[in-house]
Amino acid sequence: MLTFLILAAVMVAGAIGVITLRQPIHAALALVGTLLTLAVTYITLEAHFLAAIQVIVYAGAIMVLFLFVIMLLNVERQRPTPRWTWFKPTATAIGLLGAVAIAFVLFTDRQPLPGADTISGVLQGGNAEQIGTVLFSDYLLAFHLVGVLLLTGIIGAVSLVQRATPADPARGAVTARHGGTQHDGDGQPEIVEREKVSA
Amino acid sequence: MVATEYYVALSAVLFGLGAVGFITRRSAILMFLSVELMLNAANLAMIAYARQWTTAGGSQALQGQGAVFIILAVAAAEVAVGLGILVAIFRNRASTDVDLLSEVRA
Numbered sequence: 001m002l003t004f005l006i007l008a009a010v011m012v013a014g015a016i017g018v019i020t021l022r023q024p025i026h027a028a029l030a031l032v033g034t035l036l037t038l039a040v041t042y043i044t045l046e047a048h049f050l051a052a053i054q055v056i057v058y059a060g061a062i063m064v065l066f067l068f069v070i071m072l073l074n075v076e077r078q079r080p081t082p083r084w085t086w087f088k089p090t091a092t093a094i095g096l097l098g099a100v101a102i103a104f105v106l107f108t109d110r111q112p113l114p115g116a117d118t119i120s121g122v123l124q125g126g127n128a129e130q131i132g133t134v135l136f137s138d139y140l141l142a143f144h145l146v147g148v149l150l151l152t153g154i155i156g157a158v159s160l161v162q163r164a165t166p167a168d169p170a171r172g173a174v175t176a177r178h179g180g181t182q183h184d185g186d187g188q189p190e191i192v193e194r195e196k197v198s199a
Numbered sequence: 200m201v202a203t204e205y206y207v208a209l210s211a212v213l214f215g216l217g218a219v220g221f222i223t224r225r226s227a228i229l230m231f232l233s234v235e236l237m238l239n240a241a242n243l244a245m246i247a248y249a250r251q252w253t254t255a256g257g258s259q260a261l262q263g264q265g266a267v268f269i270i271l272a273v274a275a276a277e278v279a280v281g282l283g284i285l286v287a288i289f290r291n292r293a294s295t296d297v298d299l300l301s302e303v304r305a
Binding site: 001004008011012015016018019024027028031034035038041042044045046047049050053054057058061062065066069070072073127130131133134135138139142143146149150152153154156157158160161163 | 226229243246249279285
């Protein structure tokens, strides 16, 4: 219960940070905190596979994408950060303290690794296997649709972000002359047209 | 073992916070973050119910976790396309403030 309360407190604090913090980077980092505590909560709910997926996909991939886009878009809105003179020594001290604590525990309280039999016994019929069974039996249609959806997402993202380079006038001229239908894929002609108009 | 009700209540709190953020935020990126929060709240509720169903000895115990897996994939696709749209909008407008995008309406 105590674990749950601590996790819930951190999670709600992160969520409040997401909806109140002014800098988008800070909001995104608060969401990363919420997602990581959610992963720990999944472990307490005996969903170990999904906890790992949560860390890898959400905190690892999706939030990195968010941070990339935020940094890409908000360059000019960035105010200069205040100079914190205490910041650097404090960070150094915390890092050193953590390293010393880990080394201390490592050398004073040695735990032998469990044998290979124990580990494979735990993994036998594990969470991932059961989820795989569910995905490939009950959710078979949804699983296939998700594959189609991800492919659509990839194509959509690429065609949205792609644009004709201004340094390549030959291609722009060709697409303009032919109405942009033959040479390029879908989405390309409109982007070329819009670029020319705005230029 | 913490009762399922607490997890569902926490999920409701997270979902509510995400909804409030979605309504109050102006920047499209921050609205996206709030949507992610709401999706994760739904995932938490689903996993909590999956554990409840498993301990109750349900026949299809892990369906909730399978659904969470699919929601994760959908969220990934949504973020990829959504952020692509945001970058495209930003190129034309130099802003992601949704209040300034009202002429997108048909």
